Amino acid sequence: xxxxxxxxxxxxxxxxxxxxxxxxxxxxxxxxxxxxxxxxxxxxxxxxxxxxxxxxxxxxxxxxxxxxxxxxxxxxxxxxxxxxxxxxxxxxxxxxxxxxxxxxxxxxxxxxxxxxxxxxxxxxxxxxxxxxxxxxxxxxxxxxxxxxxxxxxxxxxxxxxxxxxxxxxxxxxxxxxxxxxxxxxxxxxxxxxxxxxxxxxxxxxxxxxxxxxxxxxxxxxxxxxxxxxxxxxxxxxxxxxxxxxxxxxxxxxxxxxxxxxxxxxxxxxxxxxxxxxxxxxxxxxxxxxxxxxxxxxxxxxxxxxxxxxxxxxxxxxxxxxxxxxxxxxxxxxxxxxxxxxxxxxxxxxxxxxxxxxxxxxxxxxxxxxxxxxxxxxxxxxxxxxxxxxxxxxxxxxxxxxxxxxxxxxxxxxxxxxxxxxxxxxxxxxxxxxxxxxxxxxxxxxxxxxxxxxxxxxxxxxxxxxxxxxxxxxxxxxxxxxxxxxxxxxxxxxxxxxxxxxxxxxxxxxxxxxxxxxxxxxxxxxxxxxxxxxxxxxxxxxxxxxxxxxxxxxxxxxxxxxxxxxxxxxxxxxxxxxxxxxxxxxxxxxxxxxxxxxxxxxxxxxxxxxxxxxxxxxxxxxxxxxxxxxxxxxxxxxxxxxxxxxxxxxxxxxxxxxxxxxxxxxxxxxxxxxxxxxxxxxxxxxxxxxxxxxxxxxxxxxxxxxxxxxxxxxxxxxxxxxxxxxxxxxxxxxxxxxxxxxxxxxxxxxxxxxxxxxxxxxxxxxxxxxxxxxxxxxxxxxxxxxxxxxxxxxxxxxxx
Amino acid sequence: xxxxxxxxxxxxxxxxxxxxxxxxxxxxxxxxxxxxxxxxxxxxxxxxxxxxxxxxxxxxxxxxxxxxxxxxxxxxxxxxxxxxxxxxxxxxxxxxxxxxxxxxxxxxxxxxxxxxxxxxxxxxxxxxxxxxxxxxxxxxxxxxxxxxxxxxxxxxxxxxxxx
Numbered sequence: 001x002x003x004x005x006x007x008x009x010x011x012x013x014x015x016x017x018x019x020x021x022x023x024x025x026x027x028x029x030x031x032x033x034x035x036x037x038x039x040x041x042x043x044x045x046x047x048x049x050x051x052x053x054x055x056x057x058x059x060x061x062x063x064x065x066x067x068x069x070x071x072x073x074x075x076x077x078x079x080x081x082x083x084x085x086x087x088x089x090x091x092x093x094x095x096x097x098x099x100x101x102x103x104x105x106x107x108x109x110x111x112x113x114x115x116x117x118x119x120x121x122x123x124x125x126x127x128x129x130x131x132x133x134x135x136x137x138x139x140x141x142x143x144x145x146x147x148x149x150x151x152x153x154x155x156x157x158x159x160x161x162x163x164x165x166x167x168x169x170x171x172x173x174x175x176x177x178x179x180x181x182x183x184x185x186x187x188x189x190x191x192x193x194x195x196x197x198x199x200x201x202x203x204x205x206x207x208x209x210x211x212x213x214x215x216x217x218x219x220x221x222x223x224x225x226x227x228x229x230x231x232x233x234x235x236x237x238x239x240x241x242x243x244x245x246x247x248x249x250x251x252x253x254x255x256x257x258x259x260x261x262x263x264x265x266x267x268x269x270x271x272x273x274x275x276x277x278x279x280x281x282x283x284x285x286x287x288x289x290x291x292x293x294x295x296x297x298x299x300x301x302x303x304x305x306x307x308x309x310x311x312x313x314x315x316x317x318x319x320x321x322x323x324x325x326x327x328x329x330x331x332x333x334x335x336x337x338x339x340x341x342x343x344x345x346x347x348x349x350x351x352x353x354x355x356x357x358x359x360x361x362x363x364x365x366x367x368x369x370x371x372x373x374x375x376x377x378x379x380x381x382x383x384x385x386x387x388x389x390x391x392x393x394x395x396x397x398x399x400x401x402x403x404x405x406x407x408x409x410x411x412x413x414x415x416x417x418x419x420x421x422x423x424x425x426x427x428x429x430x431x432x433x434x435x436x437x438x439x440x441x442x443x444x445x446x447x448x449x450x451x452x453x454x455x456x457x458x459x460x461x462x463x464x465x466x467x468x469x470x471x472x473x474x475x476x477x478x479x480x481x482x483x484x485x486x487x488x489x490x491x492x493x494x495x496x497x498x499x500x501x502x503x504x505x506x507x508x509x510x511x512x513x514x515x516x517x518x519x520x521x522x523x524x525x526x527x528x529x530x531x532x533x534x535x536x537x538x539x540x541x542x543x544x545x546x547x548x549x550x551x552x553x554x555x556x557x558x559x560x561x562x563x564x565x566x567x568x569x570x571x572x573x574x575x576x577x578x579x580x581x582x583x584x585x586x587x588x589x590x591x592x593x594x595x596x597x598x599x600x601x602x603x604x605x606x607x608x609x610x611x612x613x614x615x616x617x618x619x620x621x622x623x624x625x626x627x628x629x630x631x632x633x634x635x636x637x638x639x640x641x642x643x644x645x646x647x648x649x650x651x652x653x654x655x656x657x658x659x660x661x662x663x664x665x666x667x668x669x670x671x672x673x674x675x676x677x678x679x680x681x682x683x684x685x686x687x688x689x690x691x692x693x694x695x696x697x698x699x700x701x702x703x704x705x706x707x708x709x710x711x712x713x714x715x716x717x718x719x720x721x722x723x724x725x726x727x728x729x730x731x732x733x734x735x736x737x738x739x740x741x742x743x744x745x746x747x748x749x750x751x752x753x754x755x756x757x758x759x760x761x762x763x764x765x766x767x768x769x770x771x772x773x774x775x776x777x778x779x780x781x782x783x784x785x786x787x788x789x790x791x792x793x794x795x796x797x798x799x
Numbered sequence: 800x801x802x803x804x805x806x807x808x809x810x811x812x813x814x815x816x817x818x819x820x821x822x823x824x825x826x827x828x829x830x831x832x833x834x835x836x837x838x839x840x841x842x843x844x845x846x847x848x849x850x851x852x853x854x855x856x857x858x859x860x861x862x863x864x865x866x867x868x869x870x871x872x873x874x875x876x877x878x879x880x881x882x883x884x885x886x887x888x889x890x891x892x893x894x895x896x897x898x899x900x901x902x903x904x905x906x907x908x909x910x911x912x913x914x915x916x917x918x919x920x921x922x923x924x925x926x927x928x929x930x931x932x933x934x935x936x937x938x939x940x941x942x943x944x945x946x947x948x949x950x951x952x953x954x955x956x957x958x959x960x961x962x
Contacts, residue, residue, distance in 0.1 A: 027894050034902025035890040035909060037837020037877030044836040134822070211841045211849055211903040211937050262839065262903030263937050295842040517901030517938050690897045690943055697940035721846035721935070729928040729941040758940075 021526035021536055022749075025686035028522035029536070030515070039260040042215035042232045043292045050217070051080055053281060053291040054136035055274055056126040056143050057300065058118030061152035061373040061714025062165070065116060068126055069144035076142050078135025081285065083127040085113035088280040092246050095271065097337035099487025102344050105177040107337035108168035112277035118147070119167060119335035120375050121715055122300025124274040129281055129289060152373040152714040156307065156332030159370035167335050167371045174371040176337055177344035181351050183426040184362030189324035193315035197398035202783035203387050203763070205307035206706035208380050209726050212262020213293035214302060216275045218243075218282035228255045229279060232262065234269040234514055235554035240546045241490045242271050242340065243279050258544035261516040265381040265698065267302050268516070269556045271339040274301060299719045304708050305346065305380035307332050308387050312354075314395035315362075320405050322414045324362035325355040325426075327391060331369050334376035340489040343377050344369045349384025349476070352427050354392050356474035357436050357652065358414045363426035373714045381698055383557075385475060385760035393471040393764035394782060397771065407470050407768070408449070411654075412440060415472060429474075432645070434652040435678045435740045436472060442738045443470075443676045447656050459660075460776060466660045466671070467773025471764035475651045477558035477679070477753025478744070482647035494642040495559070496550025497567040499528055499575045501635040503621040505599050505613030507534055509571070510542040512552015513564030518755055519687035520560045524568045526683055527749065531572025532579070533596030534613065550638055558753020561683055562649060563641055566747040570639035578634055583616055585631050641747065649744045649752040653677030655696070655761035657769040659733075663777065663795060666788030668704055668770060670733040677757040678740040681750035688754045689737045695758020696735055701727045703763035707785050806870040810835070811879025819866040826850040826861030828869070829876060837877035837906045841935070848934030851907035852876045858914045877906035886913045888954060892947035900938030908934045912948045916955065924949060 033039050070082040094109035118125055128139035153165040159174040166173055190196060215232040227249060233239050236256040244251040261268065274291065282289040293301065308331045315323040329350045333343035347367030354365050400410040415436035416423065424430050449468070456466050484491040495512040502508065509528045515521045521541040529536040542549060550567075553559060576596055583601045584591040587610055595604040601611045619626060620633050627633060643649065656674040661667075675692050682688050705725035709717045718724040743750025763784060770791070771780045779794040792798045807816040810833060817832050824843075829835040829852065841849030843862045850861035853875040880886050889912055892898070899905040908931060915922055915930045922930065927948045928941065936944060 028897065031894040031897070031899060031902075032890075034899045034905050035893045036881040037835075037906045038881075039902050041836075041839070041903065043830075043840075134820070209937055210901075211847060211935060212839065212901070213841075261901060263901040265937070295844070295847075517899075519897070519900070686897050690900065690939060693940035693942050694900060694938045695940075698937070720844060721842045722844070726935060726937065727940075728932045728935065729945065730925075730932040732928070732941050734924075735940065735942055 021530045022681065022683055023685070024526065025684055026522060026526050026536055028519050029525055030521050041212055041260045041262050042217060042230050045217055045230050047217065047219060047288040049287045051129045051131060051287060051289055052133040052136050053127050053129050053278055053289050054133060054140045055124035056140045056145060057297065058121055058123045058125050060118060060147055060149050061121045061154065062150040063118050063147035064150060065114065065118060065125060066146040066148050072144065073128055073139040073142040076135065076139045078131040079128060079139040080131065081129045082139065083113070083277070083281055085111055085115045088112045088277055089115060091283050092276060092280045093248070095246060095339045097339040097342045099342050099484065099489060101487040102177055102342065102348060105342065105344050106171050107176060108171060110273060110336045110339065112273050112280050120373050122375055124277065124301065127277050127281060153371065154373055154710060154712060154714045156330055156370050156372050157309070159332065159372055167373060176333060176371060177347065177369040178367065179348060179351055180364065180366040181427050182364045184324065186324050186326050186362050186364045189362040190315050193323055194318040195399065195402045196313055196315045197395055197402050198313040199394060199398060199782050201310045201312065201391050201394060203306040203308045203390065204702065204707040204784045205304050205377070206702050206708055207299065207302050207304045208265040208267035210263035210265065210267050213295065213298045214268065214272060214275065215292045216278050217288055217290045218279040219288035220282040220286055222286040226253050226255065227279065227283065228257065230257050232268055233258050234264045234516060234556050236514065236544055236546045237512065237551050238491050238554060246276060247279060247283055255547040258514060264516040266379045266383065266556065270303055270341065270378050272301065295721060296719050299724060300375060300716055303338055303378040303380065304375050305377050306387060306702065307377055308350070310350070310387065310391050312391045312395050314399050316399045316403065320399065320403050320410050320413050322358055322360035325360065327354045327365040329365065329367040331367065332372040332374065333369055334374050335371055336376050338376045338378035340491060341379055341484060345379060346377065346384045350388050352429055353384055353388035353474065354427065356388065356392065356425060356429065357416065357472040359416045360414065360426060365427065374710055375716070381695065382756035382759035385473065385756060386699055386702060386763045389471055389473045389760055390764040390767055394767055397768045408444070411470065411472055412437070415440065429650065430646050431650050432744060433742045434474065434650060435742045436652055438740045439652060439654050439676045439678055442740055443654050443656060443674060446736055446738050447674050452658055464660065465663055465773040466658070467769040467771065469657045469765045469768025469772055470654065471761045471768060472654045473652065473761040475558070475753065475757050475760050476648045477651055478562035478643050478649035479557045479559060480643045480647050483557065492551060492553040494640050495552035495563045495567050496638060496640040497564065497571040498550055498636060498638040499532065499571040501575060501579065501613065501617060503617035505534065505617050506538045506540065507532055508540045508542060509568060510549040511564050511568055512550045512554070513560045514543050514555045516555060518555065518560060518691060519684060520555055520564065522687060523561055523565055523683045527565050527568045528572045531569050532576050534599045538599060550640065558755050561751040562744070562747065562753055563643070565683065565751050566749045567639055567641040569749050570641060571637050574637035574639055575635065578632065578637060579613070579616065582620060582631065582633055583611060585628055586616065586619060587611065643746050645746050649746065651677065651679050651752045651757065653757050653761060655765040657765040659766065659769045659773065661770055661773040661791060666791035668786060670700065670731065673733045673735045675735065675758060675761065676738040676740060677754065678742050679754035679757065680741060680743040680752035682739055682741055683751055691755045692737045692758045693735045695756060696762045697727050697732055699759040699762025700732070700766065702784060703766040704785050804867045806867065808869045808872045808874060810874045811876060811882065821867045823866045824862050825852065825864040825866055825869065828866035829861060835876050835878055839903050839906065841903070848907045848911065849904050851910045851934065853910055858910050877909060880909070880913065889913060889916065889951050892950045896943045896947040896950070898939060898943040898947040904934060904936045908936065908944060915948060916951060920952060920956065922952060
C-alpha cells in the first residue's frame with residue numbers, strides 16, 4: 001500500500017517518468033477562464049422567465065411579527081408576488097439542526113421565513129419577487145410590516161442566567177449543547193504542579209466575506225416535476241438531498257448545478273433559510289427565481305463564527321513538562337443551530353483539539369454552546385482550530401515565561417515525539433502519523449531566529465517593539481462518517497469519480513468533490529493523468545452537477561484531495577487496467593507486459609511504442625466487431641473511496657510570526673510570516689503553498705481586523721466593507737511556506753488536507769508575537785481581534 | 800420610480816446604444832444590458848474593487864459610476880482586454896503564479912494591475928501592494944498576485960532594455 005511511483009521516490013528526474021504528475025506544480029487548467037472573465041458564477045446564469053427575489057429583513061434582534069401588509073408592494077411596477085412565512089411553509093417542512101452523537105443537543109425548528117417571530121436582526125421575514133432585483137427592492141421598501149419588539153438575549157455570558165430571555169420557550173432554556181472531555185486527574189495534577197499559568201481568551205465573532213455573495217437560482221419545472229438549482233455551494237449532493245427532503249420531492253427529481261464559486265471557506269456549505277425560500281417560491285410559481293445576496297445581507301445573514309470566551313489553565317513541572325490542560329469554553333451561536341452540520345461542532349472541536357500537538361497526561365475541557373439573538377454561527381474555515389490553537393499556544397508561552405524558558409525549547413520538550421505514532425490524544429483524537437519535531441526543525445531552518453533576536457534587542461533600545469511568536473497546531477482533515485454521518489446528517493463522507501476514455505484517447509473525469517478556487521480540478525486532472533498515463537492536457541474534469549457526477553460530499557473539511565483525489569486515482573487505475581486488457585487482446589500481448597505512457601500503449605520492458613490510445617479508441621468505439629466477443633471493453637470506470645481506519649486524517653504544522661507593535665498608536669505591522677505544514681503527499685506544491693498563504697491571511701484577518709460587532713440591543717454595527725475590515729494587500733507580509741510529507745497509509749495517494757492549516761495557526765502565532773513584543777512593557781493581549789484600542793488598553797495608554 | 804435615458808458609447812471597441820435606467824450603475828449596465836459578465840459585483844459601495852473596469856483610460860469602480868453618465872464614454876472590460884491581447888503577459892503570469900483562486904476578484908484585479916504596468920513601470924513590491932490595496936482578494940493572501948505583477952514588470956523592463 002501507499003507506494004505510488006513518483007520520480008522523487010525513485011530518485012529520478014521528471015523526464016525519466018513522463019507520466020508522473022504527482023508532486024508537480026502544474027498550472028490550473030481552469031485558471032485561464034478566470035483571468036479572461038469567462039468563468040460562470042451563479043449570477044452570470046440567465047434563464048427564460050427568470051424573476052428576482054429580495055427580502056424584507058428584520059430590523060429587530062427579537063420581535064413578534066404582528067402584521068404584514070403587502071398591498072402597496074404589490075402595486076410597485078415590476079413586482080410579481082409577495083411571500084410570507086406561512087405561504088412557504090405550505091410547500092416546505094421545517095428542519096431542526098441537531099446531531100445524535102452530540103448527546104443532549106437541542107435546537108428549534110426553522111422555516112424558510114419565520115412564522116411568528118424574528119430572532120435576529122437581518123433575518124429574512126418577507127420575500128418579494130419581481131422582474132428585476134431593483135423592482136423587488138422597491139417592493140420590499142413598500143411593505144408595511146408591524147413588529148412588537150421583544151427583549152433580546154445578546155450577551156452569551158448571561159444566556160443561562162436565571163430570568164434571562166429564553167429565545168425558544170419550548171426548549172426550556174438557551175443551552176444548545178455542552179460536553180466535557182476528561183482524562184486523568186486534573187485536581188491532583190494542579191496540586192502537584194510547579195507552576196500553573198492561566199488566562200481568559202476571546203476570539204472575535206467574524207465571518208467569511210466570500211467576495212461572491214451567496215447566490216442561487218431555483219427553477220421548478222411543473223411539466224416534468226423537476227427542480228433544477230444553480231447554486232454557489234460547496235456540497236451539491238447535500239443540497240440536492242435537502243431540497244428534496246424539505247420540499248417533498250424525490251432526490252432524482254432535484255438537480256443541483258454548481259459552476260464557478262466565488263469563494264466559500266465554509267460559508268457556502270450550510271442551509272440558509274432565504275435560499276430555501278427561493279426554492280419554495282420557484283416550487284410555487286413554476287418558474288426560475290434568482291437571489292443574489294448583497295453585501296449588507298451577507299454581513300447580516302451569512303453564518304458568523306468563532307464567538308468564544310475561553311478560560312484556560314496549564315500546569316507544568318519544574319522542568320517545563322506539561323502536566324495538565326484545563327479549559328472552559330463558552331460560545332454563542334445565534335438563535336438557531338444551523339442545518340445540517342449544526343452549530344455545536346465548533347465548540348466540540350475546541351474540546352477535541354486543545355493541547356493537540358503535545359504529550360501530557362491530564363486533560364479537562366468543557367464547551368458550553370448557547371443561544372443568542374445574533375446571526376447564526378456555524379462552520380467557517382478551520383472550524384474550532386484557530387480557537388484551540390490560540391488557547392493552547394497562548395498558555396504554552398505563558399508557561400515558558402513563568403519558567404524562564406525559551407518558547408522553542410518548551411515546545412520541543414512537550415511536542416509528541418515523531419516516533420510515538422499511532423497514538424491517541426488526551427482528548428481522544430487518534431493520530432496515525434504526525435511530524436511535529438521534524439516540522440519544528442524545518443521551521444527553524446527557515447526562520448533566522450538568532451538574527452531576529454539580535455534585531456529585537458537592538459530595536460528595543462530605540463523604543464521599537466518587535467516580537468516573534470510561534471504556534472504549533474494540528475488539523476483535522478479527510479473526515480469519515482464519524483464527523484456528521486453517525487449523527488444522522490445526510491452528508492456523504494464517501495466520494496466517487498468516473499473516468500472515461502473518449503475515442504480520440506482524451507479522458508473525461510467526473511468527480512463528486514467540487515471546485516471553489518482551491519485547485520480541485522487541477523489536482524484531479526493531475527491524478528487522473530498520472531493514473532491513466534496520458535498528458536494532463538488530455539484530461540477534462542467535470543464537477544458540480546448532481547445529475548452527472550458520482551454521489552459525493554463536495555469540498556469541505558479538507559477532503560477534496562484526500563478523499564476525492566483517491567477516488568480519482570482508483571478510477572483512473574481501473575480505466576488503465578481496462579485499456580491494457582483491450583490493448584493486450586489487440587496486440588496479442590499480456591496486459592501486464594504493457595503500459596500507457598503519455599497517451600501511448602507501450603511495451604513495459606522496453607518502452608517501445610505499440611499503439612496510440614486514439615487507435616485503441618477508434619477500434620473499441622467504431623470497430624468493436626474486430627475484437628474478441630467475450631472481451632470486456634468498458635472504457636469508463638467508477639470508483640468510490642471512504643476512509644475506514646481513522647475517523648480523521650490529522651495533519652500538523654507550525655507557524656511563526658515576526659511583527660512590530662507601534663506602542664504609540666497600538667498598530668501592528670506584520671513583518672514576516674512562516675509556516676511549515678505536513679499535509680501528507682503533496683500533489684501540487686504551488687497549489688498547497690497558495691492554500692497555506694490564503695489560509696494564513698484569513699487567520700490574520702480574525703487576529704487583527706475582522707469583527708462582527710453588535711451593540712447591546714443586538715444591532716449589527718459592521719454591515720459594510722468600510723466598517724468590517726478584511727486584510728488588504730499593503731498590510732500583508734510575505735509568507736514563507738515549508739513542507740514535511742507524512743502520507744496517510746489509508747490511501748494509495750497518501751494525501752491529507754491543506755486548506756485550513758494557515759488559518760488554524762496564524763492567530764496564535766500573531767498573539768504570541770504581539771505579547772513577545774510587549775513583554776518589556778509588561779502588557780499582554782488575549783482578546784481577538786488585537787485592535788489598536790485593545791493594545792493601547794493593555795499598555796495602559798487608554799482606559 | 801424609474802426613468803430612462805439614452806446613451807451611446809464605445810465598449811471594448813464596439814459602438815453600443817441603449818436606453819438605461821437612470822439609477823443603474825456601470826457594472827449593472829455591463830452585466831445586465833450588455834451581457835459582459837466579467838466585471839463582478841462584490842460590495843456595491845466602492846470598497847472591494849471586484850467591479851473595476853477602465854473608463855476613458857482610467858480604472859474606475861463600476862458600482863460608483865452611473866450608467867446614465869456614460870454617453871460618449873470609452874469603456875474597456877476584461878473581455879476587451881483579453882481580446883486585444885494588451886494584458887496577455889499579465890494573465891499568463893497570474894496563471895503561472897496561481898494568483899487567482901476563486902477568480903471573482905481577478906478581472907478587477909487585472910484592470911488595476913494593468914494600470915500599474917503603465918503608471919509605475921518600476922514599482923517595488925511595496926508599491927505594488929499599495930496600488931492593489933483597493934482590490935480585495937479573499938483567497939490568495941495577495942503574495943502570488945504581487946509576484947505575478949512583479950514578474951511582468953521585470954519582463955517588460957527587460958524587453959524595453961533589449962529594444
